[in-house]
Structures are given as structure tokens and as C-alpha cells.
Amino acid sequence: MTTPPDNGPVPARRGEGLRDVVVLVSGGGTNLQALLDAAADPAYGVRVAAVGADREDIEGLARARRAGIPTFVCAVADHATREDWDAALTEQVAAYDPCLVVLAGFMRLTGAAFLARFGGRTVNTHPALSPSFPGMQGPRDALAYGVKVTGATLFVVDAGVDTGPIVAQAAVPVLDDDDERTLHERIKTVERELLVDTVGRMCREGFTVTGRKVTIP
Numbered sequence: 001m002t003t004p005p006d007n008g009p010v011p012a013r014r015g016e017g018l019r020d021v022v023v024l025v026s027g028g029g030t031n032l033q034a035l036l037d038a039a040a041d042p043a044y045g046v047r048v049a050a051v052g053a054d055r056e057d058i059e060g061l062a063r064a065r066r067a068g069i070p071t072f073v074c075a076v077a078d079h080a081t082r083e084d085w086d087a088a089l090t091e092q093v094a095a096y097d098p099c100l101v102v103l104a105g106f107m108r109l110t111g112a113a114f115l116a117r118f119g120g121r122t123v124n125t126h127p128a129l130s131p132s133f134p135g136m137q138g139p140r141d142a143l144a145y146g147v148k149v150t151g152a153t154l155f156v157v158d159a160g161v162d163t164g165p166i167v168a169q170a171a172v173p174v175l176d177d178d179d180e181r182t183l184h185e186r187i188k189t190v191e192r193e194l195l196v197d198t199v200g201r202m203c204r205e206g207f208t209v210t211g212r213k214v215t216i217p
């Protein structure tokens with residue numbers, strides 16, 4: 001179990017200003033869409049400053065472009081080493097100086113440079129109740145194990161795979177006739193609500209990460 005570098009607490013926003021976040025995606029982007037929809041209301045307090053991806057031609061990027069949000073692509077294959085890719089991704093995100101980075105279906109592990117710059121202020125969403133079923137197949141692994149309750153977890157990214165300090169979780173019952181698709185879709189409905197609610201509170205109220213404890217005042 002590791003903890004992210006302590007980059008200090010993120011303070012509550014002052015006045016009615018918007019907090020900038022950068023969202024990273026790799027796929028369909030329904031979690032991103034939920035954030036974009038919420039951010040359309042200034043009372044939400046969050047501006048999606050940019051959307052980044054590790055690949056072209058995904059619906060997540062199309063959603064951002066339709067919303068008029070700047071996008072960038074940072075593909076591993078375009079860099080000589082994984083470290084080079086991580087450094088380039090860090091620079092591209094840093095250009096928007098976000099108070100929070102949201103990994104929303106981003107299927108890559110960020111590396112040391114990224115964590116040095118954005119550790120403690122990067123969150124990821126995972127379709128299982130951590131610490132159970134980390135990795136790419138959370139819903140499939142939950143079904144295979146036979147659990148009766150699974151869910152979604154929002155956590156602060158550290159160097160591990162879905163191991164970081166937990167910000168929020170929500171439970172989803174597993175139904176007898178669930179398959180991987182139906183279970184994941186029901187989790188995603190809950191996951192989007194959890195993401196929108198929690199990211200909004202983190203940006204408006206600020207938050208602290210102390211060891212494994214995440215506090216939103």
C-alpha cells in the first residue's frame with residue numbers, strides 16, 4: 001500500500017470563481033460527459049479546462065470537442081520510453097494549471113513525473129469497491145468471485161493499480177441474472193453520480209489527503 005506525494009491541501013475556492021480541472025480519457029467518455037453536463041451550471045463551480053487522451057478517435061474526445069473544450073492526445077507509441085510519455089503528459093496537463101486532474105476511464109498508469117507534479121490532486125474512478133477487484137476487469141472479477149454487492153470507488157491516484165486513498169464509494173447490488181455488461185452499466189450509472197458529486201465538492205470546498213485519509217471539509 002502506497003500513499004501519493006503530499007502536495008499540500010487544496011483550499012476551498014474563493015468567492016464564486018470556477019476551479020479548473022483537466023479530465024483524461026481513453027474511451028467512450030460517459031463519465032466525462034456527466035462532468036461536462038454538471039459544469040454547464042456555474043453553481044457547480046468547476047470548469048473543464050481541457051480533455052486529454054492517450055489515443056485518437058475515441059468518443060471521449062468527440063464529446064469534449066462538441067462541448068468546445070480544448071483537447072490533446074499524448075500516445076505512448078509516440079514516445080521513445082514510458083518515462084518520456086509520462087513527462088510529456090505531465091507537461092500537457094500542467095499547461096492548464098488545474099487544481100484537480102480527473103482520470104475518467106483513462107486506461108494508463110501515470111508515472112513518477114506525473115505523480116511528482118500532480119500527486120495528491122489526481123483522482124481516478126474504478127468500477128468496484130476497493131480494495132476488492134483492482135485492475136481492468138473490476139465488474140468481471142466481482143461476478144466471477146460471486147460477491148452480492150460491488151460498486152464504484154473514487155480514489156486519489158498513487159503509484160499502484162487502484163490502490164490510492166479512497167475519496168468516496170457507492171454500493172451496487174449484484175443481481176442473479178447479471179452478466180459483465182449489465183453489471184458494469186449499472187455500476188457506471190452510480191459511478192457517474194459519485195464522480196460528479198465528489199469532484200464538485202472537492203473543487204468547491206477543497207480537500208486534504210493525510211496518509212490514507214481524504215477529507216472534504
Ligand code: GRF
Pocket residue numbers: 026027028029030031032060104105106125126127188191
Ligand atoms: C468506467 O467504468 C471506469 O471506471 C472504467 O472504465 C469505464 C469508463 O467509462 N475504468 P466511460 O469511458 O466514462 O464511459
